[in-house]
Amino acid sequence: MAARIWRLGAIVGMMALAACEAPQGAVLSRPTAERSAVELPSPEQAAENFVSVVRRMEPQIEAECYARTRGRNCDYQIMVDDRPSTDPNAFQTEDRQGRPVVAFNLALIASAQNPDELAFVMGHEAAHHIAGHLAAKEQDALRGAVLLGTLAAVAGADVSGISRAQDIGASVGSRTNSKDYELQADRLGTIITWNAGYDPLRGAEFFRRIPDPGETFLGSHPANALRLDIVRQTVAELRAGRI
Numbered sequence: 001m002a003a004r005i006w007r008l009g010a011i012v013g014m015m016a017l018a019a020c021e022a023p024q025g026a027v028l029s030r031p032t033a034e035r036s037a038v039e040l041p042s043p044e045q046a047a048e049n050f051v052s053v054v055r056r057m058e059p060q061i062e063a064e065c066y067a068r069t070r071g072r073n074c075d076y077q078i079m080v081d082d083r084p085s086t087d088p089n090a091f092q093t094e095d096r097q098g099r100p101v102v103a104f105n106l107a108l109i110a111s112a113q114n115p116d117e118l119a120f121v122m123g124h125e126a127a128h129h130i131a132g133h134l135a136a137k138e139q140d141a142l143r144g145a146v147l148l149g150t151l152a153a154v155a156g157a158d159v160s161g162i163s164r165a166q167d168i169g170a171s172v173g174s175r176t177n178s179k180d181y182e183l184q185a186d187r188l189g190t191i192i193t194w195n196a197g198y199d200p201l202r203g204a205e206f207f208r209r210i211p212d213p214g215e216t217f218l219g220s221h222p223a224n225a226l227r228l229d230i231v232r233q234t235v236a237e238l239r240a241g242r243i
């Protein structure tokens with residue numbers, strides 16, 4: 001089946017972007033100083049790389065989704081987010097019909113050094129859907145909101161105080177497990193990337209060029225070194241035929 005690549009900007013009005021997922025789903029958040037030292041493909045080459053990666057990755061992503069889930073929509077739409085932004089970004093969401101959407105912005109497509117990096121990011125974002133992370137994050141946020149709202153009520157807060165506590169609870173709650181979700185997506189993304197014939201180790205070199213969130217308390221992303229470890233470990237298992 002020919003890969004269909006949609007322009008996100010043209011249809012973004014129809015999409016139900018999960019409230020907290022777009023910024024947090026980003027694999028990249030800011031360009032780094034080292035980027036200037038990195039050799040990047042020409043814009044034509046970058047576009048060509050992206051199209052060929054979509055063609056090879058989409059069937060693997062969908063096969064993995066059907067194999068690992070029951071009753072989930074596995075008909076992925078891989079899109080280009082052409083809204084103007086200089087910060088490289090990719091994210092996963094669902095449209096109103098429940099179709100999984102993986103979107104890359106132009107800055108990310110242009111800043112990937114090779115097809116392996118694009119494939120790895122695509123596999124990672126697709127894995128979030130297969131693993132059900134959007135729904136899990138919503139549950140985490142809801143639990144946090146209920147917990148802090150109840151605490152505020154017990155402490156005698158008024159209606160606006162309870163509402164503020166619920167907002168804080170939702171925000172903290174949505175981050176509770178997010179590092180685990182990222183590492184799970186790195187592992188499954190590595191498997192998909194490998195099965196599509198790309199090199200996940202080369203693809204994960206991307207992490208070396210993005211700002212390291214370190215071990216920030218309640219940060220949404222794990223430290224880059226930890227992510228690279230997961231990729232290396234998963235590739236070792238794949239090479240040994242244990243996965």
Ligand SMILES: [Zn+2]
Pocket residue numbers: 024025026027124125128182185
């Ligand atoms: Zn992620």
